[in-house]
Amino acid sequence: MKPPLEIVITPGDPEGIGPEVTRKALRRLKTELKNHPVTILGSPSLYPGLPRVRFIEPPGRASPGYQSGWAVETATRYVMESPMTRALVTGPISKERLKKAGFPYQGHTDFLASLTSTQGVTMMLANDTFRVCLVTNHCALSEVPGKITAPAIESTFQHARRFCQELLGKKNPKIAVLGLNPHSGESGLLGGEELTVIRPTLKRLATRHRECTVTGPHPADSFFAVEAGKKSKDRNDVILAMYHDQGLIPLKLSGFSESMNMTLGLPIIRTSVDHGTAFDIAGKNIADAGSMVYAIRKAIQYLDRRSKT
Numbered sequence: 001m002k003p004p005l006e007i008v009i010t011p012g013d014p015e016g017i018g019p020e021v022t023r024k025a026l027r028r029l030k031t032e033l034k035n036h037p038v039t040i041l042g043s044p045s046l047y048p049g050l051p052r053v054r055f056i057e058p059p060g061r062a063s064p065g066y067q068s069g070w071a072v073e074t075a076t077r078y079v080m081e082s083p084m085t086r087a088l089v090t091g092p093i094s095k096e097r098l099k100k101a102g103f104p105y106q107g108h109t110d111f112l113a114s115l116t117s118t119q120g121v122t123m124m125l126a127n128d129t130f131r132v133c134l135v136t137n138h139c140a141l142s143e144v145p146g147k148i149t150a151p152a153i154e155s156t157f158q159h160a161r162r163f164c165q166e167l168l169g170k171k172n173p174k175i176a177v178l179g180l181n182p183h184s185g186e187s188g189l190l191g192g193e194e195l196t197v198i199r200p201t202l203k204r205l206a207t208r209h210r211e212c213t214v215t216g217p218h219p220a221d222s223f224f225a226v227e228a229g230k231k232s233k234d235r236n237d238v239i240l241a242m243y244h245d246q247g248l249i250p251l252k253l254s255g256f257s258e259s260m261n262m263t264l265g266l267p268i269i270r271t272s273v274d275h276g277t278a279f280d281i282a283g284k285n286i287a288d289a290g291s292m293v294y295a296i297r298k299a300i301q302y303l304d305r306r307s308k309t
Helices: 018-029 066-078 095-100 108-115 141-147 152-167 193-208 220-228 244-259 292-307
Strands: 006-010 039-042 053-056 086-090 122-126 131-133 174-178 213-218 238-241 260-264 269-271
Touching: 006 066, 006 292, 018 066, 018 260, 018 292, 039 066, 039 193, 039 260, 053 066, 053 260, 066 086, 066 095, 066 108, 066 220, 086 131, 086 193, 122 152, 122 244, 131 152, 131 244, 152 174, 152 193, 152 238, 152 260, 213 220, 220 238, 220 244, 244 292, 260 292
Parallel strands: 006 039, 006 086, 039 053, 086 269, 131 238, 174 213, 174 238
Antiparallel strands: 122 131, 122 260, 260 269
16 A cells, blocks of 8 residues: 655744744635645644644744754655655745755755755646746846856756646646747847847757647737637646746736745646745735645645656
8 A cells, every 4th residue: 555645834924924924725625635735844833723744843042043944954855755646835935034044055945956956846836727937936136147047948848747737637738938139139129149049049948848838938018918818728737937926927917815935847736825034924824825725735736746647
């Protein structure tokens, strides 16, 4: 008999809204999770009234930043022991506090890549309308053009393709790619990256992966409006955006409280909330747990598919 599929949660900074949205999400998902063990990396005192949950407690008197980093490290190693039956769901951390506590990372994405010895990962945010993969993520806008390279686009594409085929079960995925410049460069009048880098790379990828429908580069200002107007079956499976805000502003507008973050390319399944610590409302019991609910549901769905392959 196969072991049950387990959800391992790092709620994030203990002084943020992570513990609150974790509590609310687990209560809302009580029926859906009845056959799935849940492990929380955190102090039980922050989660009163949660039945059937196992806790791994943090070191005593550790700073919130250290607790966040410790939880990610400990949980990742635990999930790595059984990646076919365990999935990691992460809550929001403070990057500033994480660094002050001695964890030199920009956030979860590069932290998890380091912990799993993974060379190259992709940040994807998703809801029931869009799935957006980022060619560049947490960097200054001024650095973006220099990071739009053929290897970067190809790596993002490959992660998106494998996600579609392995975790969505789509043998012939549709992948749309956005341009970098306004109107996709207007034939070079507004920038040349589309002509010199993006379009040639997409042509090579389309030839190499004929099972995929690869389109672009699309003008980003109109693409999402057209895509949202389509029936769900006609939409692209994944959209590749060139930089952070280009892809994430329209995605979050389409459903901020029903979206999640996911790291593609890792040897484990990791989903996350799509929001930050919200220290200003922490402890007021007004935080929306929708993103955590969505992240947990998707972790179970993808883990279930992986376990059957």
